[in-house]
Amino acid sequence: MKFTKTLIGAVLAGGMLLSGMAVADSHIGRITPSLQSIEVVHKGKPMTITRIADKNAMIPKTYAKAGRACPPFCIQPIRIAPGVTTVGELDVLGFLKRINDGDRTVLVVDSRTPDWMRHGTIPGSVNIPWDRINTDVEGTFEIEAEANTLRHILENQFGAKLVNGHWDFRNAKTLILFCNGLWCPQSGINIKTLLGLGYPAYKLKWYRGGMQDWASAGLTMAYN
Numbered sequence: 001m002k003f004t005k006t007l008i009g010a011v012l013a014g015g016m017l018l019s020g021m022a023v024a025d026s027h028i029g030r031i032t033p034s035l036q037s038i039e040v041v042h043k044g045k046p047m048t049i050t051r052i053a054d055k056n057a058m059i060p061k062t063y064a065k066a067g068r069a070c071p072p073f074c075i076q077p078i079r080i081a082p083g084v085t086t087v088g089e090l091d092v093l094g095f096l097k098r099i100n101d102g103d104r105t106v107l108v109v110d111s112r113t114p115d116w117m118r119h120g121t122i123p124g125s126v127n128i129p130w131d132r133i134n135t136d137v138e139g140t141f142e143i144e145a146e147a148n149t150l151r152h153i154l155e156n157q158f159g160a161k162l163v164n165g166h167w168d169f170r171n172a173k174t175l176i177l178f179c180n181g182l183w184c185p186q187s188g189i190n191i192k193t194l195l196g197l198g199y200p201a202y203k204l205k206w207y208r209g210g211m212q213d214w215a216s217a218g219l220t221m222a223y224n
Helices: 002-026 089-100 114-119 143-157 186-196 210-216
Strands: 038-042 045-049 106-110 161-163 166-168 174-178 204-206
Touching: 038 089, 089 106, 089 174, 089 210, 143 161, 174 186, 186 204
Parallel strands: 106 174, 174 204
Antiparallel strands: 038 045, 161 166
C-alpha cells in the first residue's frame, strides 16, 4: 500500500513536471507574452514574423562579427538627429502590422545595398539603397541620373511632391529606416540627407539596432 502511494505520488509529480515543461516549451518562439507572431507581405507574398523556436539556434555569422574598422563603422549615437525617434524591435513590428492592416502612410526602409539582401532582411520592408538617397556620394552616379533617381524615390515611394521647385512633405510617408547595426552609418546618413531636404523629423524613425539586433532577437528574416 505504501509502495502504491509512493508510485502514484511519483507519477503525479512527474506529470506536473512534464506539464510544466510543456508550458515552458510553448513559450518558445513568442515575441512577447501576448504576441506570438505578426503577418506581413514581402514582395507580394505573405510571411509570418515570429521568433526562432530552436533553443540552440545561434546568431548568423554575418551578424556576429564584433571587430570593425572605425571609420566608417563607428558606433552611432542613440539619437541620430533632433526630433527623430529611435525605435526598437517592437516598434518596428507595430509599424509592419499597420502596413499589413492597410496603412499606406508608413514605409519600413532597408537602407543597405542590394548585395546584403542575400543575408536576410526584415520581412515587409522595402530595399532602397542608401547611396540612391545620399546626394553627397561621389562617383556612385552621374549627377543628373542621381537627381532623377532621388526625385523618383521622393515622389513615387515616399509620397512627397515637388511644387514650384520646393519639396512638399505634408502627405509624405512616415519612414522607419535601418541598416546593419548600431555601427552602421548608412541609414543615419539617409536620415540627415532627408532632413536637409526638408523632410519633417517627426516623420522619420530610426531602427538603430538594425539587422544585427533583429537577428540577435531570433526574429524571422526574408531572403531575396
